[in-house]
Amino acid sequence: MLRQELYRDAVEAEGHGGPDAYSVMAHDAADVAPGADGLLCLPYFAGERTPLNDPEHVASSLA
Numbered sequence: 001m002l003r004q005e006l007y008r009d010a011v012e013a014e015g016h017g018g019p020d021a022y023s024v025m026a027h028d029a030a031d032v033a034p035g036a037d038g039l040l041c042l043p044y045f046a047g048e049r050t051p052l053n054d055p056e057h058v059a060s061s062l063a
Contacts, residue, residue: 003021004011010021 003025007021007025010018010024013019014021
């Protein structure tokens, strides 16, 4: 789901013979420094592995 939402161009390019969208995502993630400058992410993505089972939450990113 995140792949299709955040990397639509990469998914479309993959469908036309381009690089695997997950490889593009991994490449982008490798450019982020450890600690991500204090970014905190609460993983309420797609409702899986959430810290608290709350169907009203979607995702949170704090800087």
